[in-house]
Amino acid sequence: MREKNSLIISKLLKNMSPHPQFVSVHGGHSGQFCDHAIDSLEEIILRYIELGFSWVGVTEHTPAISSPLLDPGQVQAGLTPELLLATFTEYMKECRRLQEKYKDELTIFAAMEIETYSGYEQFVPFLLDRFQPDYIVGSVHFVDDISIDYSQKTYAQAVQKLGGVDELYKRYFDLQYEMIERFRPSVVGHFDLIRIFDADYKTRLMKPAILEKIRRNLQLIHELDLIMDLNLRSLVKGADEPYISRPILKLAGEMGISVVPGDDSHGVQSVGGFMNTGINLLEDLGFSTNWKKPQLYRY
Template sequence: MNNQQYVSVHGGHSGQFCHHAKDMLEDIILKYIDLGYSWVGVTEHVPAISKELLYPDQVEAGFTPEFLMDRFAGYVEECRRLQKKYADTITIYTAMEIETYSGYDTFIPMLLERFQTDYIVGSVHFVNDMGFDYSLKQYDNTAKSVGGYDTMYCRYFDLQYDMIKLLKPSVVGHFDLIRIFDPEYRFRLRKPEISKRVVRNLELIMDLGLIMDYNLRSLLKGADEPYITDSILRMAQDMGIKVVPGDDSHGLDNIHLNMEQAVKTLDSLGFDTNWPRPQIYSY
């Protein structure tokens, strides 16, 4: 490795601002500092656009889109404060992880204009306005509603392509998240109708010079490899696409987990470990 310092391009979710995370944001920043991270992107989830698109745990907690919008505003304010407070020790990016559902094409630009975050992580967690990553039951229900796993994969990658083309996110989050509950994903990703979409999306990422998130959170959920799966990761390397690790941490206890092995993997494949930084939005 040319650079021994660690980074996370997608991480820093906290219980302070995310219902399915834990711990206070400042404590999370202090742990990154203790571990010697040179920079970290704090990429909190955007608020829901409507009550129909709340996550099941948010519904159970009685949250509303208005509450989530206010909490997100508090997140940006607090992250900016920490950005300044620890500027001599670590570079903190105040960023946001977006959603891709009906209305996002105007909702996300509105959030960017209002909050002026440093960058966005372009993620897809919904297909046809139905979530798929919350549970196996939800995953199977969404697949069934659109005509099966293959169709769900195709629609996922089509949504991802449209989102990347429209918003040009500095970071593309967990590129192949759609495989989250599919034990046959390696086989499925090779199917022609799916594979051609993967290649198409990679070509767009390459042309736009975006970063792909090498996302480690899948390992915490029992997967045997991060997002991006090895076959796609090698294609990205062959195309010269920038790939940077993200721990996608949701609390103190999973910051940095599996990071050392991830860095070794990326280094062994020839990725630049003088980690390229996300392009900061100009407003």
């Protein structure tokens, strides 16, 4: 009987799939290079290594193109577009240094997260040419030059400017579509960030006019074979689900879109935050956990 049980256990173990690797397709913001993060980039990299990550994309925010696009925190800190560009230059240098230093312990991608404010159509190509990141994360933080995720106050300003929450959602997804079509980012960041200060987002996302735009954007992501970031940052802040919300995740899964976890870490403490929760969610919805790596940008 003992021998039979041993054979059964051995067979079960053999058939069990290995635990999915820890990766982050969107992470590594540090206090060294980002005014709303903490800790040095090297400390953050060492934490990824400590937690056994296989690879990570360090995806620092691109600098503001003009003073009106600085967020209130940056203004208070006395930052300027020129200072932010100089800081971003140092970020890329440091990221390349760490990439080489820790290459035997962790695969590091030196990437950047782009914005959608006025002039980005010209500014992003300038940044790509100057810094040649490994890949870009295409995100929408600004709707008609108003930050929608900085605070409830700025979100309300965007709602007022667009003429209502539904209109803000529709404009957000239109900007996202334009950005994806123009730059084909390897990773689409926190797809439904627009819900951040909307208590009724679960109902709103399913409204026909909004859902139509969501389906359209997902179809483009599918056609371009891009990765969607399962952004776990919202869980760190107390939300009950990550960006992307479950109904949109189901649609993405039906289309065969690759979805990869991103911890969107902003310091050592948030590195790998809720990674198991994200992996379990993707497994539950039938997504592959043989993680697709971002397509490197061709120069």
